Amino acid sequence: MDLLIQQVVNGxxxxxxxxxxxxxxxxxxxxxxxxxFAHGHLYMVGGYVTFFMMTLYGINYWVSGLIAGIxxxxxxxxxxxxxxxxxxxxxxxxxxxxAVGAMMFIEAVARVLWGSDFRSIPAIYDNVVMIGGVxxxxxxxxxxxxxxxxMVALYLFLKHTLIxxxxxxxxQNRDGASLVGIDVNRVAMLTFAVASLLASAAASLSxxxxxxxxxxxxLIIMKVFVIIVIxxxxxIPGAVLGSFILGMTESLGATYISSNYKDVIAFxxxxxxxxIKPSGLFAKGGH
Amino acid sequence: xxxxxxxxxxxxxxxxxxxxxxxxxxxxSPNRYYLTVVTLxxxxxxAVYGLNLIVGxxxxxxLAQAGFFGLGAYTSxxxxxxxxxxxxxxxxxxxxxxxxxxxxxxLISFRTRGHYFVILTLCIGVxxxxxxxxxxxxxxxxxxxxxxxxxxxxxxxxFKSLESQYYLVLAFLILTIFVMSRIxxxxxxxxxxxxxxxxxxxxTLGINVMKSKLLAFGIAAFFTGIAGALFSxxxxxxxxxxxxxxxxxxxxxxxxxxxxATIAGPLVGTLLASGITESLQFMxxxxxxxxxxxxxxxxxxxxxxxxxxxxxxxxxxxxRVNQRxxxxxxxxxxxxxxxxxxxxxx
Amino acid sequence: MLLKTxxxxxxxxxxxxxxxxxxxxxxxxxxxxxxxxxxGKSTFFNLISGFxxxxxxxxxxxxKDMTGTPTHEFACSGIGRTFQTTNLFTDSTVxxxxxxxxxxxxxMGMLDAIxxxxxxRRDEGASREKAGEILEFIGLTEVxxxxxxxxxxxxxKRLAIGLALVTEPRLLLLDEPAAGINHGExxxxxxxxxxxxxSGITVCLxxxxxxxxxxxxxxxxxxxxxxxxxxxxxxxxxxxxxxxEAYLGGTKHA
Ligand SMILES: Nc1ncnc2c1ncn2[C@@H]1O[C@H](COP(=O)(O)OP(=O)(O)OP(=O)(O)O)[C@@H](O)[C@H]1O
Ligand SMILES: [Mg+2]
Numbered sequence: 047m048d049l050l051i052q053q054v055v056n057g058x059x060x061x062x063x064x065x066x067x068x069x070x071x072x073x074x075x076x077x078x079x080x081x082x083f084a085h086g087h088l089y090m091v092g093g094y095v096t097f098f099m100m101t102l103y104g105i106n107y108w109v110s111g112l113i114a115g116i117x118x119x120x121x122x123x124x125x126x127x128x129x130x131x132x133x134x135x136x137x138x139x140x141x142x143x144x145a146v147g148a149m150m151f152i153e154a155v156a157r158v159l160w161g162s163d164f165r166s167i168p169a170i171y172d173n174v175v176m177i178g179g180v181x182x183x184x185x186x187x188x189x190x191x192x193x194x195x196x197m198v199a200l201y202l203f204l205k206h207t208l209i210x211x212x213x214x215x216x217x218q219n220r221d222g223a224s225l226v227g228i229d230v231n232r233v234a235m236l237t238f239a240v241a242s243l244l245a246s247a248a249a250s251l252s253x254x255x256x257x258x259x260x261x262x263x264x265l266i267i268m269k270v271f272v273i274i275v276i277x278x279x280x281x282i283p284g285a286v287l288g289s290f291i292l293g294m295t296e297s298l299g300a301t302y303i304s305s306n307y308k309d310v311i312a313f314x315x316x317x318x319x320x321x322i323k324p325s326g327l328f329a330k331g332g333h
Numbered sequence: 334x335x336x337x338x339x340x341x342x343x344x345x346x347x348x349x350x351x352x353x354x355x356x357x358x359x360x361x362s363p364n365r366y367y368l369t370v371v372t373l374x375x376x377x378x379x380a381v382y383g384l385n386l387i388v389g390x391x392x393x394x395x396l397a398q399a400g401f402f403g404l405g406a407y408t409s410x411x412x413x414x415x416x417x418x419x420x421x422x423x424x425x426x427x428x429x430x431x432x433x434x435x436x437x438x439x440l441i442s443f444r445t446r447g448h449y450f451v452i453l454t455l456c457i458g459v460x461x462x463x464x465x466x467x468x469x470x471x472x473x474x475x476x477x478x479x480x481x482x483x484x485x486x487x488x489x490x491x492f493k494s495l496e497s498q499y500y501l502v503l504a505f506l507i508l509t510i511f512v513m514s515r516i517x518x519x520x521x522x523x524x525x526x527x528x529x530x531x532x533x534x535x536x537t538l539g540i541n542v543m544k545s546k547l548l549a550f551g552i553a554a555f556f557t558g559i560a561g562a563l564f565s566x567x568x569x570x571x572x573x574x575x576x577x578x579x580x581x582x583x584x585x586x587x588x589x590x591x592x593x594a595t596i597a598g599p600l601v602g603t604l605l606a607s608g609i610t611e612s613l614q615f616m617x618x619x620x621x622x623x624x625x626x627x628x629x630x631x632x633x634x635x636x637x638x639x640x641x642x643x644x645x646x647x648x649x650x651x652x653r654v655n656q657r658x659x660x661x662x663x664x665x666x667x668x669x670x671x672x673x674x675x676x677x678x679x
Numbered sequence: 680m681l682l683k684t685x686x687x688x689x690x691x692x693x694x695x696x697x698x699x700x701x702x703x704x705x706x707x708x709x710x711x712x713x714x715x716x717x718x719g720k721s722t723f724f725n726l727i728s729g730f731x732x733x734x735x736x737x738x739x740x741x742x743k744d745m746t747g748t749p750t751h752e753f754a755c756s757g758i759g760r761t762f763q764t765t766n767l768f769t770d771s772t773v774x775x776x777x778x779x780x781x782x783x784x785x786x787m788g789m790l791d792a793i794x795x796x797x798x799x800r801r802d803e804g805a806s807r808e809k810a811g812e813i814l815e816f817i818g819l820t821e822v823x824x825x826x827x828x829x830x831x832x833x834x835x836k837r838l839a840i841g842l843a844l845v846t847e848p849r850l851l852l853l854d855e856p857a858a859g860i861n862h863g864e865x866x867x868x869x870x871x872x873x874x875x876x877x878s879g880i881t882v883c884l885x886x887x888x889x890x891x892x893x894x895x896x897x898x899x900x901x902x903x904x905x906x907x908x909x910x911x912x913x914x915x916x917x918x919x920x921x922x923x924e925a926y927l928g929g930t931k932h933a
Pocket of ligand 1: 714716722763
């Protein structure tokens, strides 16, 4: 029983991290209609920046995370300007390929600069707390709380600021027929900035537990794709729901089915879903 | 017109020269290292021809190709290692097995469109990779398998030397190029290209789009499986990384450098890129930095790759020559229509 | 009877684009479908050409039930169509478009291609021959080697008709063939449509140019808000009160 609760909490932790990355990806998809393969790699860079801020300059964990977020926001904007904006009118296959190129590039740069070793963001909150008979490290609670706070912040931003509601409107309604007079460039850049910031935050939060290494982006990006396919591409509530479903499935699956094949679970779910519903789980349209 | 005849003649001579060069290569290669590099390049090129059929001609970005390559390599390698099957049996079995799996994959994934297709095939590629990596008892897991036997000799022909293996791979490459060029220049190939251009219109004209897509996918997987089998008997070592998605991305890069939807593109791109890779071996890490950036530049500015760029340059020149002639002698221009043909279904 | 629809219905989300339409087309006639913008005319075509699956109702063609069959089967059974926005293979030449159009009538497969068999060569020849015939018929032989991007809009419209014809249809569906072309060209088009009918193909067209419809059509169906509001000869339709009301009260005048 304790084991089960333990795994549920772990599932929540995992889901929280997926969620922060997935929200950004789904927003970008909504605005640009391109699956940004490089998004997981922004998450990876966020982890590294946090790590180096703390270890090289001895900066406080929270401030490091904040700096990483800002650096990544800038990086996200650069990515939009250099790669995606010029490809706006290209055939979609070419956009996909450009995104793949960006992904290869970022990972390679990370390897050149930082090597292929696994690093761990120094854990400062590794005390164990007991809640209802379950042993938890503080960091797990911080991850869940951090993710919730950021989600609420994102929600407020999207609902209660003008630019935020523009982003949301554009993400939900891709025809944009009703959105005349919007500075598309500004919206696109801002979306990339917000999305990258969220990814960076996910890495800062998870770094003390899940380690930081160059190929961490490649694995998470595919899981997050699974999530937004489950949740419906471009849908924000779908991304949140999908993240926790996947986090929970993986956590419980690893314990009760097979820890060896736990990474396969996510992809198997996706194949299953798309075999049954080729247009995604929550596809709109009335055919 | 003379000019065009001359151009065709030049083309013919060029083909012969390339062929002669390929035959003579083991004797003129300055060292044996180049020979191994080129042989490996040929093996990859066979797989890239498969990718070309799907991405270039059919217009579907499948990212499961390395998975199929790994499947072919492991099927053939395991059959000869564990069951002692001869290469000449394990290769066709690997090709057929890969095709069968690909057809099943295609049946699922071609019901999806656009980005769903890309993501789905990517995930299927990852599943194949992960299964190979985790199925320790069969595949040796991350440690891999060593000692895949070389192809057994047929009569007096042995495949012990590097040269003989080079010629073996070359033979398969020529077969691949022959089959591919026959297919893409036929009505079957035109059907693929029409689907790339507009699936809806093709279906409205009575073309069974699903069947055509499966056909292209199957042919591609067949050759990818052959490439995998050749790889396993040439390298003689199998590791799960040969099924990893980054190999798919490299195949994609080779294809784009050479030129998608062209017959020469996959070979040109693969040899060039893997040649550069080998000569940049000492800076293995930087290579992907360059390649990643290159991929973006190519897809933005030269979506037709090297071969495509050469073709359009040629068409431009032809047009200019013709215009000059026209203004001089007032002859009706045929070069115009030739150029149009080049731009069309090519 | 060539084509018959029974209570054919299509919903897009909450919108009923086509509502229980019963309609019949007889062999050999020219019928027209008219109605205000958004009335569901193109949707009707999309359903009877198998381009969209219907939500309910039945479609039968030459006595065969076609409901729920895939798009390409409709073309293979003999329904050819054009689209409201001209739809061609933009990356190829006029001739190549028609050659592909004939593909469903040829039988060669992968092995024929690889071994360049007799059947492959015969099919290739037949495609070129058929394409040549159609080029002649629609009067585009002159530009056959041009990429479709280089030909005029009016030529592109004729090519789209040719592309439907090359599939050897029994029933040809034309969606606003005269939209965007001038007066002289329209009368050329009328001649072409009559020529098509004389060659034994039944024609069904959607058109906003009333004069053209009145001249050409033997029978007219009028749609409004997805519902069939009238059907009859041009003279009957001209006098029909519901039609007049629909047009005057409708969103846009035709
Ligand atoms: N694919 C689609 N998805 C959602 N709604 C659609 C779709 N196609 C058509 N509609 C809607 O169905 C209704 C009927 O459209 P349709 O194109 O059939 O009209 P039409 O009679 O051809 O009009 P027009 O004369 O302007 O061509 C319209 O309100 C249109 O917006
Ligand atoms: Mg219409």
